[in-house]
Amino acid sequence: MFLLPGDVSFGGNIADKVSSSEAVSAMKISVVGTINNDTIVSLEGVKTESLGGIIYNTVALAVLCPDDTIIPVAYYGTDCADGLMSLLTRFLNIDPSGLVEWKNGCNQNLLRYVSGDSREEILEIRVPSIDSDMLKTCSSSDFVLVNFISGFDMELDTLKNLREIFKGTIYMDVHSLTLGIDGEGARFERIVEGWTEWAVCADIIQMNRKEARLFAGVSTSVENVSRMICSEGPKVCLITLGKDGVLITRSTSEGSIQTRIEGVSVDVKDTTGCGDVFSAAYICACNRGCDPIESARQANLTAARSCECVGLESLKEAIH
Template identity: 35%
Template sequence: MHITVIGHICNDVIHNPDGEEVKGYGGIYYSLVSLANLLDENVIIYPVFGIGSKDYNNLIEDLSKYKNIDTSGIYKTEGQTNTVHLYYQNDSHRIECSLDIAKQIPFKKIKPYLDVNMLLINMISGFDITLETLDEIRIAVRDEGTPIYLDLHSLTLGISEDGKRFRRPVSDWRRWLFMLHAVQMNEEKAAGLSIESKDEEYLIKQITSLDTNNVIITRGANGCTLYKDVHKKIHKYEYKIENNIKTVDTTGCGDVFAAAYCAKYLYVKDVEQSVEYANRVASFKATLSSSGELKKLSEYRIKNNKKSEK
C-alpha cells in the first residue's frame, strides 16, 4: 500500500507557559513521522513539499531512519524554511506567528505521487496548495476513487504584516470541502469557517451536501465528534479521551490525529474504527514533548491488518 502526504514543513519554536523554549521540526513533519511509526515498513509514504535548501540535507538524513518514507517528493526551495513561533498561554490556547511561509506546492510536484491508496492533505500554513491544485488532484484520482483526507488546519487563518495569525472566515469554503473522503477541523475553526452561521450542525449539513460524507470535529481534552452521512441521514458519534492523561505538549495533536486516521483507514476501511484509533493516538501524543518524541507512537503501530495492540 501507498499513501501521499501533502503540506508545508516548518521549524517550530514552542514557547511554553513556564518560559521553556523547545525547537524542532513542525508542520507536516508531525503527520509524516506519525505515519512512519504507525504503519508497517511495507506501506510506503510519499511526502510532497519543499524545504529551504540549507535545511534539506539535515531533514533527509533525519527521515532516512524510516524505511517506509520515500523522500523523492521533497524538493529544495530558495530562501528560509518557514519558522513558526507558538506562544502557549496554557495547555490549549496559543498565539502563532509565522515567518517565511513557503510557496504553494504546485500540482506538477504532486502529480507523480497520485497513484496511491490514500491522500492526506494538511493545510499546515493555510497556503500549502491552491484551490485550483486541489481541484486538479480531485480530477486526477476521481476515477480510481482514491480517498482524500483534508485537515483544514490553518486554512481559516489570515496573517498580519508582523506574522501573527488570526481567524477569519473562508469565502470559498464550499469549493475546498467538495467531494472529499473526510474533512477534519477543530471546533473553533468550525465555528468560524463560514460567515453564514456558527451553528455546528447547520455547517455539517452544508458540508455533507457537497459529497463529503465524513466530518470530524476535534475538541482537545474533550475528544472529538464524527458526523457521518449515510444515505442522506447524518449519524453523530462522540469519542472521549481517558481522564488520567497528563498533558505535556498539545502541539501537533491534530496532525497526529489525521495521520492516525489515515493509517488505520488504509487497513480497515472503516470510518468509525479509524476515528476511535486516531482519538487514542492523538491523546497519547499530548503526553509527549515536541516532535522529537514521535517515535514513541510506534507503541500504537498497526500490524498484519489487525487492530492495534495498544
Template identity: 25%
Template structure:
C-alpha cells in the first residue's frame, strides 16, 4: 500500500506537491428531502447533492467535477446554486425526481419513505476513461443496475468508489425503505475498489454476521478498501497490507450537531477525493471524519462556503 507522510495539522487537503488537475465523475440520484425531526418538517435538496457540495467546495478550483444525476424543472430551484458550480453535461431531466420523507432520530437509524423512484441513470460509457476517479452513491438503490456496474468496470481503468447507502434497503408496498439482504451483492463487489457502508448496511451485503468475516469475504471479491462508518463513534477502514487484513479506526470529532442528514455523503466524497489525490488511507480517513463532523454543525446549505476552511482549521 502506497502511503505518503501524514501532516495531521493540515490533512493536506490542498497542500499536494506536483499538483495535477483532475476530472472526477460523481453518479447518483438527486432527491427532495422532507426532513422530520422532533416535530418539525423541512424541505431540502438531498441525495447526490451533499456529495456534490462537499466535493466542489473541497476540491481545487482547477479540478472539474462532472455530475451524472436526474433533475426535474419544478424542483430545480433547490439544487441550482450548487449544481451550476459543476459540469452538468450528464444531468438528465425527468418529469419527477424522488421525494423522501426522512424521520430522523437521535438514538437510532432514520426511517425513509419514498413517494417516487426514478429509473437507472444513463451513464457516459464511452467517456469514462477521461476521469481520474468515479464516485457512485446509491442514493435510491436504483441509481445504476448491475449490468451498468459491470460495464463501468470493463470500460474504466481507474478507481471506483461506491457508497451502498439505500441499496441496502428494499421497497415495501407502502414505499417504506427497510433494510434487507442485497441479492447478488458478490457480483457488485467484484467491480468495486472502495466500498462504504455503515453498521446497519454492512449486514446487508453478506450472509456472514461478524464484521471481520464480512470484510474478509468482500476482499476475496477484489475490493481494496472497506470503510465502516460508525455514527457518533467514528469510522474504521479495512485494507490489505502484505497478505493480512489491517484496519485503522478514527474516533468521531466532538461537535454540537445541528443536522445529521448528508453526513455520510460528505464523508464519502472527502475520502474519495483525498485518497485519489494521495493514496493514503489514514490521512483520507482522518480528513473524511473531520469533514463529516463539520457538516453536522451546519444548519444552512450556504454555510458550506467555508467548508474547506473549517475542515482545515476548526480542529487544528
C-alpha cells in the first residue's frame, strides 16, 4: 500500500478532499473498458494465453488497494466466463456487478513482439460498445477509470454522459483510442478527431508519447503536447516514456507545471498491461493522500516491476 503524505489539488472531486493530514479509505473504484482474451507471442516465439484488457487494471487495483472495492464495468464473453469468475473470486474486494455476459464471446487479441518494445496487434472485436445504462453502476463510486482497451469501448456521447452524471474523479487512459482497425483486424495508428471533446471529460489523463502526439494530432515535443492537453480541461496529464520515465503536467491557477520522473531499470519480459498497472498504482497512491508527483513515482516503479512477468497470472507476485 502507498501511504506517503502529499497534497492533491485537482478540483470538484475526491482529490480535493485528500491532504497530507487526511487519507481516504474504503473507497469504490469503477474500471470501465473491455476484457480481452490475449495471446502474447514473445520474440522467441513463446506463446502465452491470458485474460487481458481491464482485467489488468482490476487485479492490480485489488492487490494494491485491499481496503477498497473494485468494480469492473465491461462485457465478458460466455467463452471466458468460467476463467474470469474463477480469477475474480480470488479477490474479496472485487465486485462483479458491473459485468454483463455476451454470448458472442470476448474480444480476441493477438500481440506478437517484433522487438523488445514493439509489437504487432490483431484484434477480433466481438463485444459491443458500453452504453450509458451500464455506467449507472459507477454512480456510487469515488473514482472511475476509463481505459480504451479496444478504442471502441464507448462512444464519445457515452463518455460525455458519464461526465455529466458522475461528480467524482475520472481518470482516462487514452491507450487504443489512437488505433484504427482494418478488415483483417490489424491495428494502425490514427489521429483522434475532435480530441478536445474527449479530453475535457477527464480529470486525469494518461498516454504514452506516441499516443499523445496522435491524440492531439501534432508532432511537437511531449512537453508542448501535454500542455495543450491540460489546457483543454484535465488537471493532470501523465505521459509515460518507457525507460525514460514519466512526464507529469499539472494545471494550476498559475499555469501548467511540469515534472519529469526518471525511468526504472528492470529486466523487461513483457510490457502487456504495463500502462494498466501504472494507472492502478497511481489511483491507489492518490486515494491514499499522495500528490500527483509522488503518485506518478509510485506508479512508475510498480509498472516497471510488472514488466518482469508475462501474462496475468504472475502479475500479483510482481507488484505486491
